[in-house]
Amino acid sequence: MNELDLVDRLRRLSLPSTDLILGIGDDCAIYRPRAGEELLFTTDQMIEGVHFTRKQPASSIGERALARSLSDIAAMGGEPRFCIVAMAAADTKWINDFYRGLLRLAKRTGTTLAGGDLARDEKVRCDVMVCGSAPRGKALRRDGARVGDSIFVSGRLGKPWDRRIEPRLELGKSLRGLATACIDLSDGLSLDLHRLCAASGVAAEIDRVPVMKGSSIERALHGGEDYELLFTGTKAPKGVTRIGRVVRGEAGKIQFQGRLLERRGYDHFYE
Amino acid sequence: MNELDLVDRLRRLSLPSTDLILGIGDDCAIYRPRAGEELLFTTDQMIEGVHFTRKQPASSIGERALARSLSDIAAMGGEPRFCIVAMAAADTKWINDFYRGLLRLAKRTGTTLAGGDLARDEKVRCDVMVCGSAPRGKALRRDGARVGDSIFVSGRLGKPWDRRIEPRLELGKSLRGLATACIDLSDGLSLDLHRLCAASGVAAEIDRVPVMKGSSIERALHGGEDYELLFTGTKAPKGVTRIGRVVRGEAGKIQFQGRLLERRGYDHFYE
Numbered sequence: 270m271n272e273l274d275l276v277d278r279l280r281r282l283s284l285p286s287t288d289l290i291l292g293i294g295d296d297c298a299i300y301r302p303r304a305g306e307e308l309l310f311t312t313d314q315m316i317e318g319v320h321f322t323r324k325q326p327a328s329s330i331g332e333r334a335l336a337r338s339l340s341d342i343a344a345m346g347g348e349p350r351f352c353i354v355a356m357a358a359a360d361t362k363w364i365n366d367f368y369r370g371l372l373r374l375a376k377r378t379g380t381t382l383a384g385g386d387l388a389r390d391e392k393v394r395c396d397v398m399v400c401g402s403a404p405r406g407k408a409l410r411r412d413g414a415r416v417g418d419s420i421f422v423s424g425r426l427g428k429p430w431d432r433r434i435e436p437r438l439e440l441g442k443s444l445r446g447l448a449t450a451c452i453d454l455s456d457g458l459s460l461d462l463h464r465l466c467a468a469s470g471v472a473a474e475i476d477r478v479p480v481m482k483g484s485s486i487e488r489a490l491h492g493g494e495d496y497e498l499l500f501t502g503t504k505a506p507k508g509v510t511r512i513g514r515v516v517r518g519e520a521g522k523i524q525f526q527g528r529l530l531e532r533r534g535y536d537h538f539y540e
Numbered sequence: 541m542n543e544l545d546l547v548d549r550l551r552r553l554s555l556p557s558t559d560l561i562l563g564i565g566d567d568c569a570i571y572r573p574r575a576g577e578e579l580l581f582t583t584d585q586m587i588e589g590v591h592f593t594r595k596q597p598a599s600s601i602g603e604r605a606l607a608r609s610l611s612d613i614a615a616m617g618g619e620p621r622f623c624i625v626a627m628a629a630a631d632t633k634w635i636n637d638f639y640r641g642l643l644r645l646a647k648r649t650g651t652t653l654a655g656g657d658l659a660r661d662e663k664v665r666c667d668v669m670v671c672g673s674a675p676r677g678k679a680l681r682r683d684g685a686r687v688g689d690s691i692f693v694s695g696r697l698g699k700p701w702d703r704r705i706e707p708r709l710e711l712g713k714s715l716r717g718l719a720t721a722c723i724d725l726s727d728g729l730s731l732d733l734h735r736l737c738a739a740s741g742v743a744a745e746i747d748r749v750p751v752m753k754g755s756s757i758e759r760a761l762h763g764g765e766d767y768e769l770l771f772t773g774t775k776a777p778k779g780v781t782r783i784g785r786v787v788r789g790e791a792g793k794i795q796f797q798g799r800l801l802e803r804r805g806y807d808h809f810y811e
Contacts, residue, residue: 291681294739295682295683296723297580297582297616297672298580299578300579301579306573307570308579309568310655311567312669342568344567344568353583353669384581384582388587394665396583400581410566468565
């Protein structure tokens with residue numbers, strides 16, 4: 270199989286889209302924006318030896334690569350529109366399996382594969398850019414938390430790494446006009462809540478955290494890769510847990526059960 | 541320096557944009573489309589050991605990484621709006637130098653750095669996604685060449701790899717409504733002209749090729765990384781060279797001076 274065959278195959282497998290005037294196969298994809306929409310853009314890398322190993326099935330790596338970016342779209346209250354995938358690998362079977370996993374999730378979430386770039390390299394890596402859409406002015410941001418807001422989290426925290434990511438797209442959409450701020454938990458509650466509070470210029474007090482069965486409070490507070498939504502507001506949909514409240518104080522300072530919570534989440538460049 | 545410092549620094553250095561409602565620092569960037577515009581998306585990878593070595597200055601790698609994607613925007617007749625950069629590296633000085641080069645070209649071309657992803661890895665790689673804009677229905681594609689059109693190319697071909705790329709953005713814009721098809725020369729004239737002709741369902745006859753001083757006809761025909769524009773039409777702006785014409789025949793078949801031209805351009809997965 271050569272690059273042209275691979276690209277042809279992906280073009281046939283990709284979900285059709287009325288907004289995507291031109292998809293895979295030209296120098297650029299062309300997207301025609303809908304009236305009144307704002308577009309959301311996010312990207313996430315998966316690198317062999319850093320984010321995964323070749324022991325894991327390629328299809329689950331493909332699914333995860335898209336899921337991580339979709340989680341960012343969920344955190345902004347967006348609906349996915351399309352994705353663009355850059356990938357380097359040497360094994361065409363691996364690449365096909367990767368795309369099978371990615372395209373399965375893409376189909377389920379209404380995400381069209383619009384294009385990408387392929388390179389040959391022994392070390393596998395990929396980068397998935399997703400474009401999402403939200404009505405003008407309705408996207409959720411991380412800088413709107415207000416003193417007195419409650420803090421909520423979806424699901425239970427402390428996921429083992431190999432657990433499948435289910436991007437919280439429906440929840441994110443339902444938070445439009447309801448949440449004052451929102452972020453997805455990718456680097457751990459302590460670091461991501463700090464980021465939300467720092468952006469909003471507020472502090473927070475956490476009373477309790479819903480811990481996943483078999484996990485620990487440590488992992489729930491500081492472990493990354495939960496991909497649940499953390500948000501603030503006065504009301505919340507059913508099925509989420511109130512974990513604390515937004516308070517006046519040093520921007521980004523977090524207390525857990527009366528004590529200062531260290532930030533020990535994942536920072537690639539912390540030295 | 542940690543990841544937050546690096547991101548803060550990039551945010552300060554990035555070009556402001558009125559369309560980019562939210563740039564670096566949230567889960568997603570937010571772009572508000574202008575009335576009547578269509579958006580163009582392209583991405584290109586640069587991988588250490590595949591596309592460059594660490595002997596080359598990081599700033600020139602950064603500039604080149606953006607220039608390659610801007611060349612795709614030029615080939616579609618677009619104006620760049622913003623870019624999103626995913627990068628893995630371990631040396632923060634290298635990263636800073638890389639972004640210095642990238643941001644210099646970004647500023648010169650009106651491209652805002654809207655976001656990205658950073659990971660730590662010994663092997664350097666990056667991926668630059670660029671979003672461009674064209675008036676509705678005006679983007680140039682590769683599938684519109686018609687029998688009887690002339691074939692034109694900008695500049696001279698057969699560039700040595702280390703030559704700076706100057707994306708042909710002004711030329712691309714001037715071809716809107718003039719060129720019937722356009723592609724940028726990234727993988728070599730023989731392969732890229734084949735792609736344009738195959739997409740358009742036509743064949744081509746080439747008489748001559750403008751060769752860069754010190755280069756060879758072989759390199760001009762089959763060498764990659766020229767990043768000039770190859771386009772078809774009945775008229776062309778000044779300063780470009782007519783190299784042949786579009787003819788009826790097997791889709792994608794190219795003749796050079798009366799003989800079949802082999803496709804020997806760069807295909808990462810040709811086996």
